[in-house]
Amino acid sequence: MNLNKPTACPYSTQTSRTDQPELPLEKRWSADELCKQLQPPISSAAAIDLQKDAQLAWRNSVRCSGRARWRSLRVIDARSANSVEESFDALFEHLKRADANRSAESFITVFPEFNPDQAETRIWNHQLMRYAGYSGSNGSVLGDPMNIRLTQIAIDLGWQPPHQRSRFDILPIILQFRGKLHLRPIPTEYVAEVAIRHPEYPGIESLGLRWYTIPVVSDMLFASEQAIYPTAPFSGHYVSTEIAARNLADLKRYNQLPQIASAIGLDPSKHAQFWIDRALVALNEAVLWSFEQAGYRIVDQHTVSAEFASFCNKEDRNERIVHGDWPWLIPPMSGASTPIFFRSFEPKIELPNFLYQTVPWNTPSGQAALAAST
Numbered sequence: 001m002n003l004n005k006p007t008a009c010p011y012s013t014q015t016s017r018t019d020q021p022e023l024p025l026e027k028r029w030s031a032d033e034l035c036k037q038l039q040p041p042i043s044s045a046a047a048i049d050l051q052k053d054a055q056l057a058w059r060n061s062v063r064c065s066g067r068a069r070w071r072s073l074r075v076i077d078a079r080s081a082n083s084v085e086e087s088f089d090a091l092f093e094h095l096k097r098a099d100a101n102r103s104a105e106s107f108i109t110v111f112p113e114f115n116p117d118q119a120e121t122r123i124w125n126h127q128l129m130r131y132a133g134y135s136g137s138n139g140s141v142l143g144d145p146m147n148i149r150l151t152q153i154a155i156d157l158g159w160q161p162p163h164q165r166s167r168f169d170i171l172p173i174i175l176q177f178r179g180k181l182h183l184r185p186i187p188t189e190y191v192a193e194v195a196i197r198h199p200e201y202p203g204i205e206s207l208g209l210r211w212y213t214i215p216v217v218s219d220m221l222f223a224s225e226q227a228i229y230p231t232a233p234f235s236g237h238y239v240s241t242e243i244a245a246r247n248l249a250d251l252k253r254y255n256q257l258p259q260i261a262s263a264i265g266l267d268p269s270k271h272a273q274f275w276i277d278r279a280l281v282a283l284n285e286a287v288l289w290s291f292e293q294a295g296y297r298i299v300d301q302h303t304v305s306a307e308f309a310s311f312c313n314k315e316d317r318n319e320r321i322v323h324g325d326w327p328w329l330i331p332p333m334s335g336a337s338t339p340i341f342f343r344s345f346e347p348k349i350e351l352p353n354f355l356y357q358t359v360p361w362n363t364p365s366g367q368a369a370l371a372a373s374t
């Protein structure tokens, strides 16, 4: 890492170094390994323009179709968080600020940078808000199957699920701090959820579906050439398809399309009725309408794709290459009806960026923390 390199305006040019190490798209990093690769300088925090680095990390996120808004990302600086309480307070502050304007603004809360000589801080939840998944003895699952492992860990750490378990129990946040795990339920005043209703099909409301309003991705590592932050949760607003065509629809998630089809009067055994497709449209309408009624920002797949296409055109005009991971940028519905479908992208990771990390309970420090805390 060259401390003396001239500082170019990061907004004006490609910012990557030619000698940047290869950062494979799917690789899950440990902060330690990444630190050895990047060798960030021992820089004083004051020398780092956190806001700019975070905005560029968003702009460089190859799987994000919402990055047209990269310049609007706001930083909550929690680099001085020095205790468990301060850390949870920063997370709750994030939820509060994101909710204050109904997810219209995007935030990132940046915790202390990685220091190879200190035990790392990590959030074990994939997102700050997630629903518990309880597996039953007969292979059945109540709740979100994606979160079964985390739910079990929370229970092992002493979390008591509600007396009456449901499909939509908000999980507590699990924080790894100085070699131990700490668990906090999110205070109810910071949990905002929307009940899913449809303006024309009352049967959809009867299914009792709901979703939380603000996605806060909390398990990715924020890396720049100057520093590595294993804890830097970031939030934005939802695209309706994320909830309606994936979370509530995937066979391995809530798998609700047959119920939606019945609720709108279709027979889920007759494929020629396109019941899957009609159920997807109805569920998307319902999610979009319910969020809008509640005053939360949400966009449909056509709007976000059009925004992304104009972002690409703008980047072209600025002579910057837009790197992208095509299967992630194309929405899970209406793919070929969006302008992005006809564009190709190279899935190259440039710094600053957000990288995947080794699953926390699979790391030696995570396993030691789990053993020390249960």
Ligand code: ARG
Binding pocket: 066, 127, 215, 217, 235, 236, 237, 238, 239, 242, 243, 247
């Ligand atoms: N796809 C994830 C989910 O459905 C959220 C990822 C972040 N999305 C966003 N719009 N910022 O929960």
